[in-house]
Amino acid sequence: MNLGKVELHLHLDGTLDLETAFRLALERNIIDETWTMEQFKQKMTVPSDNPSLEECLKCFDFPIAIMQDKEALSECAYSTIRNLNDLGLIYAEIRFAPQVHMQKGLTQDEVIEAVLEGRNRAMKDFPEVKTNIICCCMTYGNAKINEEANMETVRAAKRFLGKGVVAVDLAGAEGLCPMLDFKPVFDLVKELGVPCTIHAGEAGPASFVKDAMDMGAWRIGHGGHCTQDPEVMREVIEKQMTLELCPTSNIQCHCQPSYEEHAIIELYKAGAKVTVNSDNMTLSGVTTHSEIEKLITRMGFTEADIRKLTENAIDAAFLSEEEKAELRAKL
Numbered sequence: 001m002n003l004g005k006v007e008l009h010l011h012l013d014g015t016l017d018l019e020t021a022f023r024l025a026l027e028r029n030i031i032d033e034t035w036t037m038e039q040f041k042q043k044m045t046v047p048s049d050n051p052s053l054e055e056c057l058k059c060f061d062f063p064i065a066i067m068q069d070k071e072a073l074s075e076c077a078y079s080t081i082r083n084l085n086d087l088g089l090i091y092a093e094i095r096f097a098p099q100v101h102m103q104k105g106l107t108q109d110e111v112i113e114a115v116l117e118g119r120n121r122a123m124k125d126f127p128e129v130k131t132n133i134i135c136c137c138m139t140y141g142n143a144k145i146n147e148e149a150n151m152e153t154v155r156a157a158k159r160f161l162g163k164g165v166v167a168v169d170l171a172g173a174e175g176l177c178p179m180l181d182f183k184p185v186f187d188l189v190k191e192l193g194v195p196c197t198i199h200a201g202e203a204g205p206a207s208f209v210k211d212a213m214d215m216g217a218w219r220i221g222h223g224g225h226c227t228q229d230p231e232v233m234r235e236v237i238e239k240q241m242t243l244e245l246c247p248t249s250n251i252q253c254h255c256q257p258s259y260e261e262h263a264i265i266e267l268y269k270a271g272a273k274v275t276v277n278s279d280n281m282t283l284s285g286v287t288t289h290s291e292i293e294k295l296i297t298r299m300g301f302t303e304a305d306i307r308k309l310t311e312n313a314i315d316a317a318f319l320s321e322e323e324k325a326e327l328r329a330k331l
């Protein structure tokens, strides 16, 4: 299928190659020989029947435990990109939060270096898929508790800008504290001139999308809840703010009711610049193509619509105009 070539919203820890993760977990005594691949896979994927958000978040326990040293970070990045190449993608922006990989003493710079090392090896071996890295700041429900770590993520991203890192993000438990509590972090983002996307209006309200735009977001992670406030939705459309929607993930996390009632339908019809993404391929059991299949079979999108979504994704990619033109030529 010549559709679904670009991913703007993909978390590394939720998209690990299972065999690689299994091997790394065994080597690090996170699991022992009694574990089967099937058991391991179950712990890494969201249960199919109406899981709670807590159950969803538990699926990140193993990936985070595994990725605490340079080799693991590099191997995980490499094997994930290999899988994206197998899927036939031409471009992906992969995101992760350096600060959650410091449990064994790595600095944020060392974490980013290790991921870039794996990414650079993969780019050599699989030149058909171009990839870049987004560094996530985190929200744990109180912006003050990790404000310094978030500031360091922004400074580290700036140091690696142009070397494989293209932007910063804010990810984590949205909605537990006001979005504007993160303003100091995004003031620094602006001051350093780092491109940014912000998770907003996924679990949180429409007003968070407005706040994220006001704080300088170039794109919005998800943003589906902007439909709950006509004013915010109008601004999203007027500004042609790109929304990175992830249908299956949104439904699994109880942020959208169903495929048929997913906000991406209303937003697309109203002229919003929407894109379709996987969020977490392993955790959610999806691929770029399975998401597109849902858009076509259950959400009323045509192949022409999907092409438009891919064009939207290229327009909003954190790339130069020359690089975007190259991608368009490949479509």
Ligand SMILES: [Zn+2]
Pocket (backbone or CB within 6 Å): 009, 011, 171, 199, 221, 279
């Ligand atoms: Zn996300």
